[in-house]
Amino acid sequence: MLDVATNYYEDLYREKPIDVSLWSSLFDGLPKLGVQDRALLDCEITVKECLDALRSMPDGKTPGDDGIPTETWRVVFPLIGSQYVKMLNIAKEKGRFKPDFLRALLTLLKKKNKFDGQMKDFRPLSLMNIDYKILSKVLSTRLRKVLGNIIHQDQTCSIPGRAIHDNIYLIRSIIDYQQRIRDPIGLILWDQEKAFDRVNHRYLVGVLEAFGFGSEFISWVKLLYANGSFRIKINNSISIPISFNSGVRQGCSLSGGLFIISLEPLLHRIRSNQAIPGILPPGGQYSNIRQVVLANKNNINPDHVRIKTIAYADDNNEPSIYWQLINRQYFRRPICEVRNPHLKDISFFRLLRESLPNRQLDFWLLLANFGIHTRSRLGHNDISRQCLLCPAVETPAHLFINCPILVGLFDILNNRIQSICGHKLNKAIMDVVYLKEILQMSPNRLTRRNMVFLIGCYLHTIWTFRNVVRHQCHQHQGLDPCIAARQFLAATKHLPFDNG
Numbered sequence: 001m002l003d004v005a006t007n008y009y010e011d012l013y014r015e016k017p018i019d020v021s022l023w024s025s026l027f028d029g030l031p032k033l034g035v036q037d038r039a040l041l042d043c044e045i046t047v048k049e050c051l052d053a054l055r056s057m058p059d060g061k062t063p064g065d066d067g068i069p070t071e072t073w074r075v076v077f078p079l080i081g082s083q084y085v086k087m088l089n090i091a092k093e094k095g096r097f098k099p100d101f102l103r104a105l106l107t108l109l110k111k112k113n114k115f116d117g118q119m120k121d122f123r124p125l126s127l128m129n130i131d132y133k134i135l136s137k138v139l140s141t142r143l144r145k146v147l148g149n150i151i152h153q154d155q156t157c158s159i160p161g162r163a164i165h166d167n168i169y170l171i172r173s174i175i176d177y178q179q180r181i182r183d184p185i186g187l188i189l190w191d192q193e194k195a196f197d198r199v200n201h202r203y204l205v206g207v208l209e210a211f212g213f214g215s216e217f218i219s220w221v222k223l224l225y226a227n228g229s230f231r232i233k234i235n236n237s238i239s240i241p242i243s244f245n246s247g248v249r250q251g252c253s254l255s256g257g258l259f260i261i262s263l264e265p266l267l268h269r270i271r272s273n274q275a276i277p278g279i280l281p282p283g284g285q286y287s288n289i290r291q292v293v294l295a296n297k298n299n300i301n302p303d304h305v306r307i308k309t310i311a312y313a314d315d316n317n318e319p320s321i322y323w324q325l326i327n328r329q330y331f332r333r334p335i336c337e338v339r340n341p342h343l344k345d346i347s348f349f350r351l352l353r354e355s356l357p358n359r360q361l362d363f364w365l366l367l368a369n370f371g372i373h374t375r376s377r378l379g380h381n382d383i384s385r386q387c388l389l390c391p392a393v394e395t396p397a398h399l400f401i402n403c404p405i406l407v408g409l410f411d412i413l414n415n416r417i418q419s420i421c422g423h424k425l426n427k428a429i430m431d432v433v434y435l436k437e438i439l440q441m442s443p444n445r446l447t448r449r450n451m452v453f454l455i456g457c458y459l460h461t462i463w464t465f466r467n468v469v470r471h472q473c474h475q476h477q478g479l480d481p482c483i484a485a486r487q488f489l490a491a492t493k494h495l496p497f498d499n500g
Contacts, residue, residue, distance in 0.1 A: 005108065005232050006239045008119040015245040018200050023210075026265045029272060030150075032212035037146040042216035045088060045138055047081040053137035054130075064129035065105045065231065073130045088135060097223055103241065104128050104230040104249065120194070126230060126251040133253070139220055140253040147257055150211055151264055152271065155311040158256030167310045170281065174307070177282040185279060196255060197247035199262050201225050204248075207262050221258070260311070267309045278306035348435065355452040360460040367396065367459065368433055374399060388469055388481045397429045400462055405485045413458045417451055425455075433459070 033041075054070070054077055063069045077084070091097045108122035128136070147159050156162040171187070178185045192198070204225075208218050228244035248255040248262075270276060284305045352364055366372060375394040379385030387394040389405040401410060414424050423441065430436045438451055465488055469481045 002232065002234050002237050002239055005119060005234060006242065009106070009124065009230075009232060010242050012194065012197055013242065013244050013246050016198065016200055018203055020202075020206075023203075023206055026269060027207070027210035030210050030265060030268055033146060033150060033214075037149060038212065038214045038217075040145065041142050042214035045085055045135075047085050049138045049141075050084060050134050051077060051081060053134050053141065056137065057130075057133065062107075062127055064127045064132070065103050066100070066129050068130060070130055073134075084131070084134070091223060092219060095223070096227060099227065099229065101129065101132055102224070102226075102228040102244075104132075104228070104244070104251075105238075106230045106232045108232070108234065124197070124250060126249040128249070128252060132224075135220070136224060136252050136254040139217070139224075140257055142217075143254065143257045147260070151260055152267065152309075154271075154307065154309050155260055155264065155267065157260055157311065159260070170307075171310060173282055174279060178279075194247075196250050196259055199248050199259060200246060204258060204262050207265060210265070211261065221254075224254070263311065267311060270309050273308075276308050278308035280306050348439065351435070351439075351448065351452055352456070355449040356456040360456040363460045363463060364433075364456050367463075372396060372463065388466065388473065389485050396433070399466060400432055400459060401427050401429065405482060406462060406489070408489050409458070409462065413454060416454055420450055420454075421447055 054073055057070045059071055061070060091101075104126040107125050107127060109125055111121050111123055144158075144160050148161065151159060153162075154167070156164050156167050174185070205218060205222060208221065225244070225248075228249075229241045230244055231241055232239040248258050271278075348368075349365070352361055352368075356364065371377070374396055375387065376385045376398075385393050387398060387403060389403055392398050392403070399406075401407075410427075418424050421441070423437070425431050426437060428436075431438070432455065435452065435455070438448065441448075465485075469484050472484070473481060
């Protein structure tokens with residue numbers, strides 16, 4: 001295992017070839033640091049800055065290769081602080097640090113829900129020595145104060161005052177808004193694999209110079225990334241030292257800022273491309289809203305707030321907004337408007353919203369408007385289109401009405417409906433999903449809402465059970481779905497449908 005990891009990371013962190021001739025066009029038009037910002041980054045490092053950086057580090061963290069934890073450094077730093085700063089200045093004059101100062105211990109963390117036994121499914125975390133982390137923390141603290149002045153507002157990673165969830169919620173709002181106005185849009189998701197590990201160090205220095213960073217700050221960055229090395233630790237075994245010739249270290253406080261700086265030229269070129277129209281965010285056409293959202297900007301033209309790029313870190317537990325775009329098929333015209341003319345004159349959606357809690361309502365709207373991804377829709381052969389519980393093709397009508405394994409649950413629903421209004425549901429998708437017969441009946445409002453609530457709970461329960469069985473069959477190949485279905489029916493037949 002250690003040999004496999006060593007070979008993999010030797011190749012990953014090997015310097016990759018780059019085309020320097022493209023830099024002039026790529027860096028054209030980038031914003032420049034102001035004089036005050038450049039002076040802030042280039043000023044001498046002080047003992048107080050180092051002590052503040054040390055105090056901001058959390059306790060109980062795993063130490064680096066030398067084994068000295070943060071708590072020990074806090075005790076001894078008041079005694080050696082001036083000597084530490086002197087050591088930094090001597091290293092800058094000589095143009096290099098000692099190899100031990102730059103050496104990291106690389107530990108591998110499994111990515112959540114993505115591990116299938118390959119090395120790419122591990123996240124390499126660099127455990128740096130505290131003397132290195134103090135310097136990188138001082139530099140990152142300075143850098144964070146000026147990043148917002150040169151990095152576009154579309155980037156929300158590693159910038160104070162911006163949160164990575166802002167862009168997620170923005171995209172969701174755009175998707176919802178475009179759905180309401182029925183204006184087709186297209187989104188392209190670019191997920192860069194091993195993004196932090198592929199930054200070329202020569203390119204990084206070139207980007208810093210293009211943004212107008214001072215020579216002193218660039219010198220510190222060069223020192224931190226010149227002659228760096230690491231050793232991999234797996235099961236208490238440690239590899240030979242490996243050169244760190246590419247990427248920014250995950251686990252270094254400076255890495256996030258350096259990465260978004262290296263990415264910004266690409267995003268700037270996309271924003272500057274007139275062939276990419278972008279999209280106006282909801283409310284962006286109104287000047288008063290633009291003045292509130294962009295309070296520090298005056299006389300903003302609507303064309304200048306059009307969104308062409310959105311950048312954020314994807315290390316969060318929420319489902320991807322791009323997945324929601326495809327899964328909910330917001331770019332399609334609703335099926336119900338095309339196939340079911342009886343819905344145009346009757347308040348079908350108002351009845352659903354009055355009768356159902358959010359979870360059941362969301363699912364029914366998805367089912368009624370756009371359809372769901374049953375195996376008949378996604379399958380590419382007869383076996384992949386087959387129902388999980390029986391040999392028939394899995395369509396919505398089969399799953400919710402005709403499946404012989406689940407028909408008992410439909411009978412329970414029908415009996416409950418009959419006890420409320422004296423009528424039974426027809427075994428047809430138009431009556432179960434689109435309520436054609438119920439909407440043509442004339443019971444009182446409360447009775448109609450009760451029936452809709454029962455049907456909504458039934459539909460959501462069947463779909464949830466189906467997805468659970470599908471997931472368990474994927475995780476455990478020997479699981480029999482029919483046994484799970486019998487247990488499910490035995491548990492549900494004693495429960496009232498109107499408990500949600």
